[in-house]
Amino acid sequence: MISHPVPAAATYVLVWAALIGLLLVTLGSAYVPLGWLNSAINLAIAVLKALLVAFFFMHLRSAHYMLRIAAAAGFFWLAILIGLSLTDFMVRY
Amino acid sequence: MSVIVARQFDDAEQQRNASDLGMWVFLATEILFFGGLFAAYVATRLHDPQAFAMASRLTNITLGSINTGVLLTSSLTMALAVRATKLGSRRAATAFLSTTAVLGVAFLAIKFTEYALDYRGHLVPVLDFAHSGPHAGGIENFFYLYFLMTGLHSLHMIIGIVVVAVLVGMNRRGDFMPEYFTPVELGGLYWHLVDIVWIFLYPLLYLVSRA
Amino acid sequence: MSAVPMPSSRNYLDDGFSLWSWLSSVDHKRIAILYAISITLFFFAGGAAATLIRMELVTPAGDLVSAETYNKLFTMHGVIMVWFFLIPSIPSTLGNFLVPLMIGARDLAFPRLNLASWYLYIAGGLFTIGALVAGGVDTGWTFYTPFSTMFSNTHVIAAVCGVFVVGFSTILTGLNFIVTIHRMRAPGMTWFRLPLFIWAMYATSIIFVLATPVLAMTLFLVAIERFAGVGIFDPALGGDPLLFQHLFWFYSHPAVYVMILPAMGVASEIITCYARKDIFAYRSMAYAVLAIAIIGFLVWGHHMFVSGQSIYAGMVFSILTFLVAIPSAIKVFNWTATLYKGSIRFDAPMLYLLGFVGLFTIGGMTGLFLASLALDVHLHDTYFVIAHFHYIMVGGSVMAFLGAVHFWWPKITGRMYSDRWARFAAIIVFVGFNLTFFPQFLLGYLGMPRRYHEYPPEFQVLNVLSSAGASVLAAGYLLPLFYLFWSLRYGARAGPNPWHATGLEWQTTSPPPVDNFAAIPVVTAPPYQYSAQEER
Numbered sequence: 001m002i003s004h005p006v007p008a009a010a011t012y013v014l015v016w017a018a019l020i021g022l023l024l025v026t027l028g029s030a031y032v033p034l035g036w037l038n039s040a041i042n043l044a045i046a047v048l049k050a051l052l053v054a055f056f057f058m059h060l061r062s063a064h065y066m067l068r069i070a071a072a073a074g075f076f077w078l079a080i081l082i083g084l085s086l087t088d089f090m091v092r093y
Numbered sequence: 094m095s096v097i098v099a100r101q102f103d104d105a106e107q108q109r110n111a112s113d114l115g116m117w118v119f120l121a122t123e124i125l126f127f128g129g130l131f132a133a134y135v136a137t138r139l140h141d142p143q144a145f146a147m148a149s150r151l152t153n154i155t156l157g158s159i160n161t162g163v164l165l166t167s168s169l170t171m172a173l174a175v176r177a178t179k180l181g182s183r184r185a186a187t188a189f190l191s192t193t194a195v196l197g198v199a200f201l202a203i204k205f206t207e208y209a210l211d212y213r214g215h216l217v218p219v220l221d222f223a224h225s226g227p228h229a230g231g232i233e234n235f236f237y238l239y240f241l242m243t244g245l246h247s248l249h250m251i252i253g254i255v256v257v258a259v260l261v262g263m264n265r266r267g268d269f270m271p272e273y274f275t276p277v278e279l280g281g282l283y284w285h286l287v288d289i290v291w292i293f294l295y296p297l298l299y300l301v302s303r304a
Numbered sequence: 305m306s307a308v309p310m311p312s313s314r315n316y317l318d319d320g321f322s323l324w325s326w327l328s329s330v331d332h333k334r335i336a337i338l339y340a341i342s343i344t345l346f347f348f349a350g351g352a353a354a355t356l357i358r359m360e361l362v363t364p365a366g367d368l369v370s371a372e373t374y375n376k377l378f379t380m381h382g383v384i385m386v387w388f389f390l391i392p393s394i395p396s397t398l399g400n401f402l403v404p405l406m407i408g409a410r411d412l413a414f415p416r417l418n419l420a421s422w423y424l425y426i427a428g429g430l431f432t433i434g435a436l437v438a439g440g441v442d443t444g445w446t447f448y449t450p451f452s453t454m455f456s457n458t459h460v461i462a463a464v465c466g467v468f469v470v471g472f473s474t475i476l477t478g479l480n481f482i483v484t485i486h487r488m489r490a491p492g493m494t495w496f497r498l499p500l501f502i503w504a505m506y507a508t509s510i511i512f513v514l515a516t517p518v519l520a521m522t523l524f525l526v527a528i529e530r531f532a533g534v535g536i537f538d539p540a541l542g543g544d545p546l547l548f549q550h551l552f553w554f555y556s557h558p559a560v561y562v563m564i565l566p567a568m569g570v571a572s573e574i575i576t577c578y579a580r581k582d583i584f585a586y587r588s589m590a591y592a593v594l595a596i597a598i599i600g601f602l603v604w605g606h607h608m609f610v611s612g613q614s615i616y617a618g619m620v621f622s623i624l625t626f627l628v629a630i631p632s633a634i635k636v637f638n639w640t641a642t643l644y645k646g647s648i649r650f651d652a653p654m655l656y657l658l659g660f661v662g663l664f665t666i667g668g669m670t671g672l673f674l675a676s677l678a679l680d681v682h683l684h685d686t687y688f689v690i691a692h693f694h695y696i697m698v699g700g701s702v703m704a705f706l707g708a709v710h711f712w713w714p715k716i717t718g719r720m721y722s723d724r725w726a727r728f729a730a731i732i733v734f735v736g737f738n739l740t741f742f743p744q745f746l747l748g749y750l751g752m753p754r755r756y757h758e759y760p761p762e763f764q765v766l767n768v769l770s771s772a773g774a775s776v777l778a779a780g781y782l783l784p785l786f787y788l789f790w791s792l793r794y795g796a797r798a799g800p801n802p803w804h805a806t807g808l809e810w811q812t813t814s815p816p817p818v819d820n821f822a823a824i825p826v827v828t829a830p831p832y833q834y835s836a837q838e839e840r
Contacts, residue, residue, distance in 0.1 A: 006179050016169040020162060026296060027158055033304035042296035049165075050289045057172040058285045064110070066486060067117045074121030077514045078128035080601055082135050084620070085550045088605070091614035092546075093139045100819075101404075101411035101488070111413045111487045118479045122517045129521030129551055136547045137536045144542070218534040230542035237534050241525075 007056070015056040022049050096273040109275055116279045120286050123249075127290050130242050134297060137234050144231020149301030151216060151232075152239070156207045157299040160200050161291065167196035168288045171257075175281045178274040183264060186277070190261045193284065197254040204247055211236075239298055246294060249287045256280045315718065315815040330415035331818060333716075336401035338422050343389050343397065346429065347781075350384035353377045355778065358740075358771040366758035374757030375442035376458065382445025383463060387470050388429055390697055391559060393705050394566030395512075396425070396477055399505045401716060403481055405809035406499050408490025408827065410819045413483040421476040428470030435462035444755060446556070449537035449548040453529040460530055464523040471516045471523075474562075478512025481505050490808070492827035496590070499807055499831045500583065503590045504569025507597035511558045511565075515601070519555035522548065546613055553604035561600040563697055564664070565593055567704030568635055571657050574711050575639050577805040578654035579646025582832040584638045592631035599628040609680045618677055625675035629668060636665050651803075652726030656707030659734045663699025667692055670745065685755075688748025694741045703733065706784065713788065714798030718815040721791040725783065733780035739773025806833055 026045040030038060055061040060068055102108040138145045174189035208217075215223035218237045260280050263269065269277055316333045319325070326334055357377050360368040369377065400418065404411050412418050435441055441463040443452040452460050485506050489498070526548070529535030536543040576583050583589060605613060605621030639661050648654070670692040673679050683689060707730075714720055743766040748754075752763045759767065801810040812821050829836075 006176055009173060009176065012169055012172045012176070016165065019165045019168075023158070023161055023165065026300065027154075030296075030300040030303040038304060039296075039301070042300050046293050046296050049292045053168060053285050053289055053292070057168050058282055064113070066114060070114065070117040070121050073510075073514065074124035074128075077121075077601065078124055078131065081125075081128060081518065081551075081554050082132050084602065084605070084617075085132060085136065085554075086139075087620050088546065088550065088608075088613040088617035089136050089139050089544075091616050092612075101409065101413065101415060107487060111483050114486055115414060115479060115483045118482055118513055122475055122479070122513050125514055126517035126521055129518045129525070132518075132551060133525065133536055133547060136544060136550075137542075140544060141542050219532045222534075230540075233534060234536050234542055237532075237536065241528070 011056065015052050019049055019052055022052075105272070112275050112279060116282050120282060123286055123290075127242075127245065130238065130245065131293070131297075134238050134242070137231075137238060138301075141228060141231030141234075144228035145235050146302035147228055148232040148235035148239075149299060150303065151214065152299050153207050153210060154299050154303065156203050156210075157295060160203045160207075161295045163196050163200045163203065164288050164291050167193050167200070168285055170196065171281050171284045174260075175274070175277050178264070178269045178277045179271055181271045183267070183269075186264050186269070187261055190257055190264060190277075194254050194257040194261070197250055197257065201247060201250055201254075204243065208240075242294055242298070246287065246290055249290070253280075253284050253287050256283065314818060315813060316818050317718070317815050319818050328419075330411070330419050332400050332404055332412050332415065332418055333816065335418050335422055336397050336399075337716075339392060339396040339400060339425070342422075342425065342429070343393055346384050346388040350381050350389055351778065351781065353381035353384070354774065357381060358774040360757055361759070361767045362771045364759050364761045364764050364767075369757065371757050372442060373440075375444075375755070376440030378755055379441045379444050379463075380436055383432060383441070383467065385697075386445055386559070386563075387467050388425075388432065390563045390701060391474060392425065392477075393563075393701070394570065394708060395474075395481070395505060395508055395562070396421070398570070398705075398708050398712060399477070399481065399508075399566065402712065402809055403484060403502065403505055404488070405812065405816060405820055406502055406807060407485065407488060407493055408808050408821065408825045409484065409488040410821070410824075412480045413488060414480050417476050417480055421473045421480070424473035424476070425470055428466045428468070428473065431462055431466030431469060433466075435459040435466060438462065446552065447523070447526055447548075448552075449526065449529070449545045450539075452526055453535060453537055461527045464527050468520050468523045468527075471520045474512045475516050478509035478516075481509040482513065485509075490825050490827055494827075496587065497827055497830050498590075499569075500572035500586070500589050500593070501566075501569035504565045504572075504593050507593040508562050508565045510594075510597050511562050511600070515555040515558040515562075518551060519559075522551040522555070525551075546608065546611055549608050549611055549613075550604070553607045554601075557604040557607065558597070558600045560693070560697070561596055563701050565596060567660065567664075567701040568593060570704045570708040570711075571635075571639055571660055573805075573807070574653045574657045574707055575642055575661075576832045576834060577711070577803055578649045578651060578657075579643050580649075580834045580837070581642055581646040582835055584641035584644075586830065586832070588634055589638055592634050595631040596628060599624065599631070603628055606675055606680075609677055610684045622675055622677050626672065629672055629675075632664075632668055636661060636668075650727070652723055652730050653707040653711040655727055655730040655734075656703045656710065659730070659737075660700055660704045660707065663695050663703065663737070667695030667697075667700055670695065682751075683748060685753055686748035687744040687752050687754055690754050691741045691744035691748060694744070699737050699741070703737075706730070706733070709784070709788075711803070712809075713791070714802050715809055715814050715816070717792060717795075718798050718813075719791045719795035720798050720802060721795055722787050725787040729780050729783035729787075732776060732783065736773050736776030736778070736780050740770050740777050741773070743767070743769045743773075804837065806831055806837070 022045050026042050029041050054071060060071060096105045098105050098108050102111065170189045170192040174186050174193060177185035177189055211217060212220065215221055216236050217240065218233050222233050222236065224232050257280060260277055263276065316331055326338065329335065356369065360374060438459050441458045441460055443456050443460060447464065485502060529537055535541065537545050537548045539545065572583055572589060603621055603625040605617050606625045609618050674683055674689060674692060710726055747763055747766045752759055798814040800813050808825055811825060
């Protein structure tokens, strides 16, 4: 692993601003009656915020590929747990 | 002061690479640990979506949203603290680390205020949950999961604040330098993961049915 | 491969003789021994429960113990054997000892975490023993709700605490192995020059870190639900008992692959050595263990075919279960192909592993019966299931574990054991095992349910055969205690490579020095170069 250039402080602040912006969007859109879209939008925004934190604050953007695989594996395996269980829950409930 | 390399490693670079990978593997385990609760949430919400909608409206959106802002800001200060350590700016690092800890404490203070308000609203299962109606069971399940998930998250926050406080002490002692800042990096990774957990908790608990 | 062993350097057994030097050691070899002693004690505790079970089942009437006591016996047998013996057996003993040696490292990446994992194992064990001493648990090792959360009057919370704690022990071990294998291989030790035992440890570790946290959370939820009387597993409160089963089996199915993958790794090491041949199709063997680990995460619902889960889910899980058999079958074909035209020696480790291949195949194939939805309706919760998993876990994993203990005994202890006694014990184990468990396939097919302390008289003959087999099996398991311990005192001193095996662990002294190698080796060839050896 090579040493990486240190990101500028401004980058972090910009990411923070984006995160706060997304927070306001998710909060605001929750009050607009959109049916099932509300949950979809909220989830999508949460994923986007998580990716921003992971790639910029947690330095995954410049990290060794193995670290990205470890991060992805955690979420992917959780998706397996929830996804395959849904074959049961969505049918029975 | 030069970097101390543990006996089993060939050099400092191998040691740092091992620590980074080890930390990310640990974070993956944390994702799956919390993940069990998220899976339980999905199943229970599918079981009675109306109950979850009603219950979510009983959460304190103001405090929850402010807390989300507080936590996101603490992630900024944590990232800036790691950056300052990498650049050898000891005083800036101490300032940013301390701010992170303070924001963490603020988060917990707001959270426990929220818990107190929830208790007064008779929303705490086991203690004195008092809601009736056809969806009472589902509403109680929602709050059961709410207290478990936010409680486990708060426990992780407490651990994180302790870790950051220890890092402040180590930094002031001069333990970190541009060649060696692994504890700060790893502490930062932990802090950001706890933030990511909250990023998902917030919409699932507070925003289910606000329209 | 080049390394010069220096007989005068202090070996790890001589590095301190006090109890504290052992209990505080971060040397992976010493920690492996600590684990070995601990799991052996738990093995005999779980075996004692099994003995009582088989004694009860000699007669159709429930006359030895009460029904409640019988429930506690099979629960403790399962809990102890699964979590305190089988899951840690190969990884925490042989894995801990061999992983650094096989890859040419001085220790694991995180030696202190390694020691912490053993203390967590002991702490979990104490909780579980506490539950046992306080009166036992009767829910079965599967802790199904709502019985475990609402109706059982036994020490469920203590037992799940024990399993919760020991789970973290395995998470730390898995984390350590993953980082070590990725970052600490010797120069020249590329991924495809790794021994297949290392590939197996790697695949096992992936399961450790990704599955165990879900178990921890699930057991935590059981404890809270039992304690609080509120919950998401309770249908009366809008919960779902099947939610527990999905969460539980998401871990517990991959857990059974944790139990077999290390044994498969051992098989590749021992079969190649005693056939004096390179493994057949090395890369497919490596990919197969990864495939088993990954696909193994997708099949958990096959434990729930008759639980009330949707038939759609049942079909999905059934198909996926058939898929996971494929990489396992590939491995069996490849071990067989490795034997073909080999110069086979029937030393004790080879006897154990030949037994492993055959018995694992039977166990695996009967798994396909159970994976078929319609057949499972008849076979679920019968002795067929019990025979199936014992063929894999005992006929498979335990025999591979014993073979591995014998194979690496000279390396670990520096002593040679009596091969005649060892071969005798291996044959006793093989005979005893089949006599115990083959009748159980018949019993299950004929309809005898599991977890019952009494049964209709027409099942008695098969049960008596099974119990007789169990006594033979017990003798087979006790024998090694005698000749192995005898060898510690009186056995001939072992050289670095008594079996003329390939592998970096055989390039250093027996027992190895504290830092494993006098000089870190440089690897220039793939593993299992036996044919090249024979030509010399």
